[in-house]
Amino acid sequence: MKFIVIGGGIAGLMAAHRLRSDHPDAAITLIEREKQLGGLLAGAEYGNGRYFDLGTHVFQETRNAEIDNFLLSIVPAEELIHFDVGQGDLAGSVFSGHLQSNTHFTDLRHLIGDAGELISSLRSHVAEINEFPSIDRRAALMDVARLRFGESYSSQVLGPMLEHVFGRPAETLSGFALLLLGLTRVVVDDLPAWLNQADDEKYRTVFGVPDQRMLPKEYRNSKRSFYSRKGGSSAFVEGITRFLEDSEVCFKVGASVFDLDLETASLNLKNSVGQSETIKNADGIVIATGVIGMAKLLGLDMVPFGFDRPMPHDLIHVELEEPVDSDLCYFYGLDAECEFYRITNYRALTKLENDSRLTIELLGHSQPDPEILLSSVTSRLKALGFLSNEEFLFSKLQRLPAGFPVPTVRNMKALESLSEYLENLLNPKTKVAGIGARPGLFFQNEIMIDVHERAARFAS
16 A cells, blocks of 8 residues: 655654554655654754754643554653643743743732722623533634623733734634633632632633642643653654654655645655656545645635734744743743743753753744844843843744734634635545644644544555
C-alpha cells in the first residue's frame, strides 16, 4: 500500500505515525513545504544554546493511551518534566493593574473601583440559572458571555477586555475568544468562602478558586502536563521525526505540491532542489494542513468565504541578565495598557535555576519596533514586580508569517463553510486534518485526537 501525508506540523506527523502503526509495510511519504518540520512546535534556535518556543506550547495528556504513550516515549525520560496533576503549567494574567499569580481568571477582588455591584450581579445571575450550557465557539461572544456571567460583568469587563486583546469590537467576536484566553470563570471569593461553596457544581462552573495552587485534589483536572527540559516543544517534533525515519517513512521537506488530484490520489511536487516528482494512485492521502491550507493547495478563491484577515503575530525572544523569581509558566496581558498578548517564562517550565529566557507575544502591531516595545514591556513587567531589573543579554524579534486568526464570528462561520465545501470534494481516498477539519477544531490536543481517528479510516 502507498500513503501520502501533506503537511509536516503536529497533525501530519501524528497522521504518519498512525498510518505506520496500522500499515507496517506501506510506503508512506510525508511532504512539507517549509524547510523545517513541526510548524509552530519547531521552535527557534539562535546558537549558543538559545532555543525558544514559538509561543506557549506545553503538552497535556489527551486521554488516548496510544497517543499519550507515544509522546511520552519519544523524549528521553531524563529530559521530560511532568507537572503536578491539575496544577501543572501555572498561568496568570495582568488585570486591573495587578500581575495575578494566583489565577489567570479575572480576580474582581482587586478590580480598580467598586467591584461590589459587579460581584452582586454575578451572584444573582448564577442563582437564577439552573444549568449552564457549554461555551459555543461559533456563537457571538456577548451572547455566550451573558448566558454564563450575566449582563454587567460581560459588558463592563469581558467585552472591553477582549476588544483590547483582539483589536475587534466585542460584538464581532465569537465565544471562542473566551476559550483562547481561558476566561471561563471569575474570582470573587476568598479561599474559605470558596471552599464552603465548592460542592455546588454550578458555583464552581462560574466562580474560580482564588489560588490555583490551593485547588482541592477532587476538583483538579486529571490530565498531566509535560514538557522537555532540553528542547521544549521542538524535542517532541524531533522525537516523532526520528521514530518515523526509523520506521522508513519518506520525508520530502522543502517541497511544494501542485496538480493535486483527489480523485486518483495523485500529485506532482517540486522537491527541495527544484526537481519535479510525481506520486500516482496512492491508497490514501491525508492533507494535514487544516482546511485553509487545503484550499490553498487546490487553488480555491478564498474571498467568497468571507474570512477576516489574521492579526500580525510577533514574538520577541529575550534572554535576561537575571532569571525571574516566579513560578508562573505564562501569563496574559488583559489590561488596555499591556502591549503584549502573552509571556512565556521558561524557568518555570524547565525548573532550571539559571534559565532566564522569556518569549513575549505581540498581536496586532503592524510594524513593531523591537527596541521600543521591549523597553516598554520590560518596564511594565518591572513595575508589576515580575522583573527585578530590565537588563537583558539577547533579544530577537520574530514575525510568524501566518499571523494570528482572529476569533470573530465571521471567521468561525467562514471556516465552517470552507470545511463543508471541501468535505464535498473528499472521497474515501482523501482526508483533511488540522484546524477547521471539523467545526471549532483548533487546539493541539483536539487536532492530535482528530487526526489519529481520521488516519485510521483507510481500509487495510
